[in-house]
Amino acid sequence: MKYFAVFLQMKDEELSKQYRPEHLVYLEKLRNEGKIYANGRFVDGWGGLVIYKAETLEEAKILAEEDPIVKVGARHCQIHEWELVIA
Numbered sequence: 001m002k003y004f005a006v007f008l009q010m011k012d013e014e015l016s017k018q019y020r021p022e023h024l025v026y027l028e029k030l031r032n033e034g035k036i037y038a039n040g041r042f043v044d045g046w047g048g049l050v051i052y053k054a055e056t057l058e059e060a061k062i063l064a065e066e067d068p069i070v071k072v073g074a075r076h077c078q079i080h081e082w083e084l085v086i087a
Helices: 013-032 057-065
Strands: 002-009 036-041 047-054 078-082
Touching: 002 057, 013 036, 047 057, 057 078
Parallel strands: none
Antiparallel strands: 002 047, 002 078, 036 047
């Protein structure tokens, strides 16, 4: 299993507010399926971050792009494979 950091930069604050409830339901569903390691918002209003667990970049991309907040264009979606290091 690999980890993918998905940065969700704000594009449209009003759309983001409107679709936030659906976004959170989507993330909770994936968390319950074991497909999310962590997620949260940046307190400066820039957007948020989701760490997905997936086998491939393609799988992570599909998960990220199916997020309602991305689908409606409220947030940009930038994906990077992330190497988890635990000391």
